[in-house]
Amino acid sequence: MRANVIAQMSENCAARSFTREYVRALYDKPLLPLIDEARRTHLLHHPDNEVELCTLLSVKTGGCSENCGYCSQSNHHETKVNAEKIADLDEVMGSARRAKEIGTTRLCMGVAWREAKDGPAFDRILTMVSRVKELGLETCLTAGMLTYAQAMRLKEAGLDMYNHNLDTSREHYPSIVSTRSYDDRLRTLATLREAGIKACSGGIIGMGESAGDRCEMLRTLANLDPPPESVPINALVPVEGTPLEHMPPVDPLDLVRTIAVARILMPKARVRLSAGRSSLSREAQLMCMLAGANSIFFGDKLLTTPNSNESDDLDLLRAAGLKAMTQPAL
Ligand code: SAM
Ligand code: DTB
Ligand code: SF4
Numbered sequence: 001m002r003a004n005v006i007a008q009m010s011e012n013c014a015a016r017s018f019t020r021e022y023v024r025a026l027y028d029k030p031l032l033p034l035i036d037e038a039r040r041t042h043l044l045h046h047p048d049n050e051v052e053l054c055t056l057l058s059v060k061t062g063g064c065s066e067n068c069g070y071c072s073q074s075n076h077h078e079t080k081v082n083a084e085k086i087a088d089l090d091e092v093m094g095s096a097r098r099a100k101e102i103g104t105t106r107l108c109m110g111v112a113w114r115e116a117k118d119g120p121a122f123d124r125i126l127t128m129v130s131r132v133k134e135l136g137l138e139t140c141l142t143a144g145m146l147t148y149a150q151a152m153r154l155k156e157a158g159l160d161m162y163n164h165n166l167d168t169s170r171e172h173y174p175s176i177v178s179t180r181s182y183d184d185r186l187r188t189l190a191t192l193r194e195a196g197i198k199a200c201s202g203g204i205i206g207m208g209e210s211a212g213d214r215c216e217m218l219r220t221l222a223n224l225d226p227p228p229e230s231v232p233i234n235a236l237v238p239v240e241g242t243p244l245e246h247m248p249p250v251d252p253l254d255l256v257r258t259i260a261v262a263r264i265l266m267p268k269a270r271v272r273l274s275a276g277r278s279s280l281s282r283e284a285q286l287m288c289m290l291a292g293a294n295s296i297f298f299g300d301k302l303l304t305t306p307n308s309n310e311s312d313d314l315d316l317l318r319a320a321g322l323k324a325m326t327q328p329a330l
Contacts, residue, residue, distance in 0.1 A: 017223045018265060023215040026261050031253065038260035038292045045267045051317070052270055052295035052325040054106040054140070055099035058303040059087045059128065060121070064112040066144070068167075068177045069243040070204060070236055072304045073112040076179075079241035081304050086111075086121045089128060096132045102298065102310065103324050107132050108163060108200075110303045111143035114180070116150050126157040133158030138328050140200060140230075145180070145188045151195035160328065161230060162192050163200040169216035172209045176244075189224065198329060199228040202272065205258055206236035206250035214258050222265035229329045230295070231262050231269045235276025237305045250276065252284035256291045263292025270295040270329045278308040282316050294325070 026034065063083025067076040075083065092109070099107050109128060116122055125143065133139050141154065142163035154162070167173065170182045192199050201224075203217045221228055235250040255276075262271050272295035273288045280288070300309050317324070 018219050020216070020219065023219045023222075023261065023265065024212065026264060027211055027215050027257060031257060034257065034260045035287075035291050038263040039290060041264050041267045042292045042294070046294055047325075049321065050294065050323050050325040051289065052106070052272075052329075053102075053104040053298040054108055054272075054295060055095070055102075055104040055299050056108045056110065056297045056302055056307075057092065057095050057099075058112075059092055059109045059125070060084070060111040060113065060143075061304060062112055064114060064144075066114045066177060066179045070167075070176065070207060070239070071242065072239040074242070077242045079239055083112075086124055089124065089131065092128050093131055093135075096135050096137060099299070100135060100137055104137075104298050105324075105326060105328070106138035106140055106161070108140040108142065108297075111141065113144040115145035116143045116147075118150070122150070122153075126153060129154060129157040129159050133160075142200075145184060146191055148191050148194060151191050151197060155195045155197050159197055161198040161200050163230075163232070164188050164192070165201055165203050165232065165234075166217055166220060167203045168207060168209050169213035170220065171216065172207070172213040176207055189228075193226075198230065199224075200230035200232060200272075201228040202230075202232035202234070202262070202274070204234040204236050204275070205255060206247055206276070207244055208247060211254075214254075215261070218258070218262050218265055221262075227266045227269060229269055230272060231266055232272040232274040233259055233262060233293070234274040235279070237275050237302070239305065249279065252280055252287070255280070256284070256287045259288050259293050260291035272296065275302055275305070275307075278306055282319070285316065286320055289320075289322070 061084045062073045062081045063075050064073045072079045072081040096107050129139050138160045140161040173182045238245050271293045273293040
């Protein structure tokens, strides 16, 4: 059954593919017409002027056995992040209540695992999911690779969405992480689908990839059947002690271009302006929204690094007359 889903997924990819050339031609368009096209697409599928506010919370930090070159939480790198135990339920519920009070609609819980393992920690995560769901928030989890049985238990506990990024193109992937493969990532995405969980999958720009790599990542996501409901576009947050510590900062216009292409290729998705927002000007953030981004992390901290602060974000929403979204992703 599972093998069938994976086989069918690759078949469908081949059958209804956006081509490499089409996506690259979009990416290479002059920026203003590209933004126009993205905005037209956006308005066909989404309310104008609304942005989804999500809260991010690390419920198990550090000590991860994967070697992702960007990540502060990998135990292959000497960073300032230490391995911690899984958070208490009370702690998580306190953060969830606050998330609700400040008007966010989704709690995204991050777990620094290569893969989920059955046992007391996984059981606690299931309880977190059901309690957060009972509070009336959408639930999202990211905890590495999953088996079908684990995905089903999460679904039954009330999980709405699972974040599992492709991060970059298949070609560039081995220079970023070598402890897992691109196909491992695609396999977990197929497992989520089989369990009826919505997918949140995107990537990072600013990791030394070419424009072609960005296009290929977006093309792979858009050719999934169905494509992800939520597509986070992160700008690399360079972390001291990681192999990508000295990467030059992302050009904000490249971020705008990447978001515009994501919006055109995945018209119905929430496109999320994710990590790296704190190094963008207000104007650059608004340009990203003009190009189709309609979801952000709201709150002073991402998983281990600072986010834009809440009061600056509230000022930005007020100054631009943006409204917080209340409807869940389709
Ligand atoms: N261990 C799980 C996994 O890898 O799927 C979940 C946690 S991981 C931190 C979630 C995502 O955050 C990664 O896939 C990556 O895209 C993003 N991320 C991590 N560190 C980042 C950084 N320094 N800058 C930008 N994005 C980052
Ligand atoms: C995603 O694509 N971005 C979020 C979320 N999924 C889990 C994580 C961003 C992490 C940024 C680096 C940090 O704070 O450690
Ligand atoms: Fe970080 Fe996730 Fe990679 Fe672990 S699997 S090193 S938590 S990005």
